[in-house]
Amino acid sequence: MKTLLLIAVVGLIGLLPDSATSQENGAASSLTVAKSISAASGRPIFAIAGRKT
Amino acid sequence: MAQFVPIKLDVDTEEYAQWRRDHNSEGNSIPKIFIVRGDGETLYGKSGALGGDELPRMLLKALQHSGKILSAKDAEILTAAADQFESLKQAGDIEGAIKSLNKIRKMGEPGKIPSYAASASRINELANQTADELKAKLKEMDTQVAGDDNEQRLQSILHYLRLRREYGGLKLIKSDLSVFQKRVTDDDNLDQIYQAARIMDSAKNAKSKSSRARAADRIRDLISTTQIEEVKSAAEKLLGELETDSDQELTNVSSV
Numbered sequence: 001m002k003t004l005l006l007i008a009v010v011g012l013i014g015l016l017p018d019s020a021t022s023q024e025n026g027a028a029s030s031l032t033v034a035k036s037i038s039a040a041s042g043r044p045i046f047a048i049a050g051r052k053t
Numbered sequence: 054m055a056q057f058v059p060i061k062l063d064v065d066t067e068e069y070a071q072w073r074r075d076h077n078s079e080g081n082s083i084p085k086i087f088i089v090r091g092d093g094e095t096l097y098g099k100s101g102a103l104g105g106d107e108l109p110r111m112l113l114k115a116l117q118h119s120g121k122i123l124s125a126k127d128a129e130i131l132t133a134a135a136d137q138f139e140s141l142k143q144a145g146d147i148e149g150a151i152k153s154l155n156k157i158r159k160m161g162e163p164g165k166i167p168s169y170a171a172s173a174s175r176i177n178e179l180a181n182q183t184a185d186e187l188k189a190k191l192k193e194m195d196t197q198v199a200g201d202d203n204e205q206r207l208q209s210i211l212h213y214l215r216l217r218r219e220y221g222g223l224k225l226i227k228s229d230l231s232v233f234q235k236r237v238t239d240d241d242n243l244d245q246i247y248q249a250a251r252i253m254d255s256a257k258n259a260k261s262k263s264s265r266a267r268a269a270d271r272i273r274d275l276i277s278t279t280q281i282e283e284v285k286s287a288a289e290k291l292l293g294e295l296e297t298d299s300d301q302e303l304t305n306v307s308s309v
Binding site for chain 1: 061069168
C-alpha cells in the first residue's frame with residue numbers, strides 16, 4: 001500500500017495544477033477549485049508550495 | 054492519491070500569502086507540503102521534502118484523520134436532505150424534518166456523520182442544533198416538574214410527550230429523553246401524573262372515531278380513579294372536548 005502510494009505521489013507531483021497559471025489564464029483560481037472540490041467531497045488538499053520556475 | 058485534491062502553490066503570489074495566514078506550518082524553506090482537511094483544518098504543514106517512505110506514511114496518517122470521502126451523489130443526497138430538513142423545520146414540522154433524515158442514515162447518524170465534507174458538516178450542525186434546542190426545553194421542564202404545582206407538572210409532562218414524539222427520531226437526544234423520563238417515573242407522584250398524561254396525550258392524538266371513543270373511555274376511568282385534583286380537572290376538560298367533537302361529527306353526518 002505504502003509503495004503504491006509513493007509511486008502515485010512521485011508521478012503526480014509533476015502533474016499538479018499550478019494555481020498561478022490558472023489565474024493568469026483568467027480562469028477561476030485552481031486553489032479556489034481545489035478548495036471547492038475538497039469541501040464538496042471531504043477529500044483533503046495535498047498542496048506543495050514552491051517557487052515558479 | 055485519488056483520495057487527495059493535489060495543487061501546486063506559487064509562494065510569490067498573494068493567494069499563497071493568504072494560504073499561509075490560514076494554515077500554520079513549520080519551517081521557512083521551500084518546498085513546503087500541506088495537507089488540509091475538507092473543513093479547512095490543517096493536518097500537516099512543513100518545509101522540506103519527505104524522504105524514503107515518510108511521504109506515503111504521512112499521507113496515510115492524514116487520511117486516517119480526514120473523515121469519510123463522499124461521492125458526488127452522496128454529497129448531493131446530503132444537501133437535498135439538509136434543504137428538506139430546514140424547510141420542514143421552518144414550517145414547524147419537527148417530526149417530519151427528523152424523519153426526512155432517514156434516507157441519509159446509511160452515511161452515519163445525523164450529528165455524527167464521519168465526514169468533513171461541507172454537506173455532511175451542514176447536516177451534523179442542523180442535527181446538533183436541533184438536539185440542543187430540545188435539551189434546553191428539557192432543562193426548562195426539569196425545573197417545572199421539580200416544583201409542587203401539579204397543574205404545571207402535568208402541562209410539562211404533556212409537553213414532554215409531544216416533544217418525544219416530535220424529536221424521538223433523533224438518536225442524538227435519546228439518552229436525554231430517557232433521563233427526563235426516568236426522573237419523572239422514579240418519583241411516585243410524578244409517575245402518577247405521567248401515567249395520566251400518557252392517557253390524555255393518546256386521547257388528544259386519537260384520529261379515528263373508534264379510537265377516540267376508546268380514548269374517551271380511558272379518560273372516564275382516569276377521572277374516576279385519580280387522586281390528583283389537577284389531573285381530574287384537566288381530564289374532565291379533555292373529555293368535554295372529545296364529546297363535543299363526537300357530537301359535531303354526528304351533526305355533520307346527519308346534515309349531509
